[in-house]
Amino acid sequence: xxxxxxxAAAPARALLRSPPARRAASLAVSPAAxxxxxxxxxxxxxxxxxxxVTLRAVAAxxxxxxxQSCAHYRADSRGELHLxxxxxxxxxxxxVEPMGLFWSLAPAGMEKPYQRLVPRNTSLxxxxxxxxxxxxxxxGSMPGPVVAKAEVQRLxxxxxxxxxxxxxGVVRGSLFLPPGDGPFPGVIDMYGDEGGLIEFRSSLLATRxxxxxxxxxxxxxxxxxxxxxxxLEYFEKAARFLQRHPKVKGxxxxxxxxxxxxxxxxxxxxxxxxxxxxxxxxxxxxNTVADLHYGETTLPGLRFDMKKVSVSDSGVFDIxxxxxxxxxxxxxxSVIPIEKAEGHFLLVVGEDDRMWxxxxxxxxxxxxxxxxxxxxxxxxxxxxxGHRIDPPSTPFCQVAMDRVLGVPVLGGGESxxxxxxxxxxxxxxxxxxxxxxx
Numbered sequence: 018x019x020x021x022x023x024x025a026a027a028p029a030r031a032l033l034r035s036p037p038a039r040r041a042a043s044l045a046v047s048p049a050a051x052x053x054x055x056x057x058x059x060x061x062x063x064x065x066x067x068x069x070v071t072l073r074a075v076a077a078x079x080x081x082x083x084x085q086s087c088a089h090y091r092a093d094s095r096g097e098l099h100l101x102x103x104x105x106x107x108x109x110x111x112x113v114e115p116m117g118l119f120w121s122l123a124p125a126g127m128e129k130p131y132q133r134l135v136p137r138n139t140s141l142x143x144x145x146x147x148x149x150x151x152x153x154x155x156x157g158s159m160p161g162p163v164v165a166k167a168e169v170q171r172l173x174x175x176x177x178x179x180x181x182x183x184x185x186g187v188v189r190g191s192l193f194l195p196p197g198d199g200p201f202p203g204v205i206d207m208y209g210d211e212g213g214l215i216e217f218r219s220s221l222l223a224t225r226x227x228x229x230x231x232x233x234x235x236x237x238x239x240x241x242x243x244x245x246x247x248x249l250e251y252f253e254k255a256a257r258f259l260q261r262h263p264k265v266k267g268x269x270x271x272x273x274x275x276x277x278x279x280x281x282x283x284x285x286x287x288x289x290x291x292x293x294x295x296x297x298x299x300x301x302x303x304n305t306v307a308d309l310h311y312g313e314t315t316l317p318g319l320r321f322d323m324k325k326v327s328v329s330d331s332g333v334f335d336i337x338x339x340x341x342x343x344x345x346x347x348x349x350x351s352v353i354p355i356e357k358a359e360g361h362f363l364l365v366v367g368e369d370d371r372m373w374x375x376x377x378x379x380x381x382x383x384x385x386x387x388x389x390x391x392x393x394x395x396x397x398x399x400x401x402x403g404h405r406i407d408p409p410s411t412p413f414c415q416v417a418m419d420r421v422l423g424v425p426v427l428g429g430g431e432s433x434x435x436x437x438x439x440x441x442x443x444x445x446x447x448x449x450x451x452x453x454x455x
Contacts, residue, residue, distance in 0.1 A: 044149050044165035050142065053171040054221050054408045054443060056115050059100040061149055061165065064092035071108065071150040071160055072100075074118035075125075076134065076143060083125040084134045084412065086118050087160070089153040109156055110433055118147065119171075120436040122412040126157050131418045131425040135411065139220040140180065142170035171410075173217050175224040180216075183230070188255045189240055190232045191216050193223035194264050201228040202454035203265035205255055205285075205292075209276025209405075210244055210306060211420045212236030218273070221408050225447055228265050230255060234281070244277075244421075249288055249311035252281065256291040269293030269360065271450050274300060275405060276372065283382070284309060284316070286358045293360035294453035296446050299367065299375040299404050302382040303343040303351040317351050319343060333416050335427045337371045343381060355382055356389035363395045363449045365442050367402030371429030375404070397445055399438035403430020409440040 042063040051057065064070065073087040088108035090098050101115045109121040122145075124132050136143055146168050151161035174180070177196025183189060191214065195201055204227045206219040212235045219231035232255050235241045259270050271294035274282035279300020286295035288311050304316035319341040327335045341348055355362070364382060366375040379396060386394055399406070403415060405428055413432040416425045 042149060042164040044147060044167045046147055046167045046169045049168070050170040050172060052175060052221070052224055053143065053173050053217075053410065054224075056409075057119075057169055059098075059115070059118070059147065061090075061092070061098040062096065063165075064096040064098070066092060066094045066096050068092045068096065069151075069153050070098070070164070071152065071154045072098075072118060073148045073150060073160055074122060074145050075148070076122055076145045078132075078134055079137050079141070082128050082132060084122040084128075084132075085125045086121040086123065087154065087156050088114075088117055088121075107153060107155075112433070114433065114436075116410045116436070116440075117433075119145065119410040120413055120439070121432055123414075129418075131414070131416050133412070133414045133417055135215070135407075136173050136217050139173040139216050142172050145169050145171060173224075174220045178220065178223045180220070183258075185258050186254060187251060188232075188258060189238050190214065190230055190255070191219065192259075192262075193219045193229045193231070195223050195226050195228065199228070199264040200266040201226060201264060202450060203228045203230070203259040203262065203267070203270040204450060204454070205230045205232050205252075205259060205270060205272040207232050207234065207272070207274040207278030207281055209274075209278050212244065213420075218408055222273075222447075227450065228259070228262065230259050244307045246308045246310065247281075249284060249309060252285050253289050253291070253311075256285065256289050260291045266455050269454065271295065271454050273446065273450075274298065275407075276300065277305065280305060280353070283353045283355055283362070284311075286360045286362070287353055287355050288314075288357075290359070294363075294450060295358075295360065296363045296365065296449065297379075297382075298365040298406050298442075299370055299372070300364075300378065301340075301343065301373065301375070302353060302355070302378045302385070303348065304353060305340065305351070316353065319348060319351050333425045333427050334419075334422070335371060337373065337427070337429075340373050343378065352385070356385055356391055358393070361393045361395075361449075361453050362386075363397070363446065365397045365406055365446070366399070367404060367406055367430055367435065367438060368398055368400045369402060369429045369431065369434075370404045371427045372404035395445075395449065397442050399434065399442070401431045401434025402438035403435050404428040406435070406438055406442055408443050410436070411439060
């Protein structure tokens, strides 16, 4: 009888000895809503020890175009992952990259290639969905089953930041003011020869305590549709407007520009006493494309020689060699006489810029300043970074569709090095502007 009872009890004892059921996997991305230029912390729990998973991020721009990224991870001995400490073993990036899922976002397979994921409406958060999938799935393939997911919102305008559309005489743009009474250091923000109004860097600068004026100079509202010639008086009026604004600290203002905008930043600090600090990101030390007029002075624009453009088998245009050589004595009238500037320069360049030779142009600018006994500059030069060095975690875009030419153009760079350059330079740019604007 006792043997029969023991046999009947054996299954019950086996159930008692069996391990508890594993809890469901969970994904936490914090903060769930925060500034777009700050890192998030991403953690996964509830996996099996050593379990392979694919983390995938998906976002859409205002037009509904989908962007995605993925990375391969393995859970630790506790069944957990922390993207700030654990390395990706494959996918769109490798190594320990806390923000890799964000800066590696690229157009999904069904979308047109060569598109940038940048916000056009800075008042709306960029929503990014993050998924944890079973197994390792290569980029572009069908991922495994979803075991956890979360949503994060990337904010380009902090609560309390005001956006004021500007129509001051001939000047157009958007002024972003931080919350509070101020006064705040004032900065003019410009991009390159793609034209139009690009606001997301200005809104982030306002989030960081700057009164930032996003300044278009062609192809916006009643401004000229194409970049044929420029008058520095337009930029002078913008600088005077910002300098005299009651929320702006003064006595001088700063300017930050990328590409053609970086070159214009050099011209502004050279000729305009209102400008006392200039950040040139991937700019040229000579005037390019369009002639620049200021009073009786004209700086001819260096031209692009389309015969020096190469096109890859995939149809990507490489214009690296196409711009006229600024070191040619015949082009000396185009050189910006930056030695006349009384303010300070911050030159930011990617050493793998393939849009043009921004590293060389920075060297030429520094040489010219030193020849005139000037040391009023800093240089940030980043190996592996490409042309458009934006605020942190802006998705890397090695090849982008050119708005003017309508063709894909090589900007250069390697994704991880470029992302690190963006994060490092953003802090240094703010330090520089605070130092010289108060």
